[in-house]
Amino acid sequence: MKSAYIHIPFCEHICHYCDFNKFFYHSQPVDEYLNSLEKEMAHSMEASGYPELTTIFIGGGTPTSLSAKQLERLLDGIITILKPSEQLLEFTVEANPDDLEAEKLTILKNAGVSRLSFGVQTFEDDLLKKIGRVHKQKDVLNSFDRARAIGFDNISLDLMFGLPDQTIDQLAASLDTALSLAAEHYSIYSLIVEPKTVFYNLAKKGRLHLPPQDREAEMYELVMKKMNEADIHQYEISNFAKKGFESKHNLTYWSNEEYFGFGAGAHGYINGIRTVNVGPVKQYIDRIDSSGFPYKETHRVTKNEQIEEELFLGLRKITGVCKTRFFKKYGQSLDELFPDVLHSLEQKGLIKNTNTNVCLTHTGKLLGNEVFQSFLGEL
The missing domain is CATH 3.80.30.20 (tm_1862 like domain)
Structure with missing residues (x-):
């Protein structure tokens, strides 16, 4: 799906x-x-x-x-x-x-x-x-x-x-x-x-x-x-x-799920590969005519990158990141992967870290970018 x-x-x-x-x-x-x-x-x-x-x-x-x-x-x-x-x-x-x-x-x-x-x-x-x-x-x-x-x-x-x-x-x-x-x-x-x-x-x-x-x-x-x-x-x-x-x-x-991106400049994420189409309309048309695909960039997302994206994107949701879903998807515990980051953000009052999920507090919503960036490069 x-x-x-x-x-x-x-x-x-x-x-x-x-x-x-x-x-x-x-x-x-x-x-x-x-x-x-x-x-x-x-x-x-x-x-x-x-x-x-x-x-x-x-x-x-x-x-x-x-x-x-x-x-x-x-x-x-x-x-x-x-x-x-x-x-x-x-x-x-x-x-x-x-x-x-x-x-x-x-x-x-x-x-x-x-x-x-x-x-x-x-x-x-x-x-x-x-x-x-x-x-x-x-x-x-x-x-x-x-x-x-x-x-x-x-x-x-x-x-x-x-x-x-x-x-x-x-x-x-x-x-x-x-x-x-x-x-x-x-x-x-x-x-x-x-x-x-x-x-x-x-x-x-x-x-x-x-x-x-x-x-x-x-x-x-x-x-x-x-x-x-x-x-x-x-x-x-x-x-x-x-x-x-x-x-x-x-x-x-x-939820960091996969999707097609069709059209000039569109981004896609299919079969673990992120794609970026060329932007100019004439270039887009020419590439479709020559190869059927208009990619300017393709990148196979590593497991560590997927995990970072899961947090960067998932914490935007008010329900946050579900720990059970995270473990099923990546075979690793969120608390074991990011113990220091989670502790620091919780001490600052930016997240709630429960047995079931990690989500932003009210203050965390106001400082969302600070929360998201905390996970980047940690792995």
């Missing part, structure tokens, strides 16, 4: 914070890309013996920037080649609120897409403009209502905090608006300024005014408080859901 991530690297515009592999839709050979994507999926599935998939996730870029005809073609290809069965637990598509008309929503619904993830980021129009988004609050509300009317009953809203000049009151207002929609899932991340982004260049020039670190921590505290009060439980550091609506696809990553 495996998952599949499919990357659509096209956008109508480029957001100031985004470092994902993406290109302007109108300057790219989109139809040729879809041809190559189908070939990659077919070659990979054949080479792997057509495993049964548990989840499919189409991300980007902006998958819904495709025309209705291209979107329908993409979904037809996925269904024909990946052959999702009745065992498919979740089929997610990322969507921008400003390009989600009824025709595209209907195409998604008819193809069996069961979950939508809206890239909202904030409900404050002035902040949306500052971060390079072109939609407004009204577009989100209209698209959300439209999706509900067409029958989507599993919708996730992506929000951000720590944005330029963002205040606590603005974040509170955005959270209140988001919760008023009664979505099933919320992903709420702090802004990270990544290289090769507009924000990175502004920061280098001293022109990016972000909230101080203590204010950002206060914002995260507010996020957790409001979600808890709304009975939207936190199941991962940045993710909150109604019971039963946790993202099954993303849990694949955090």
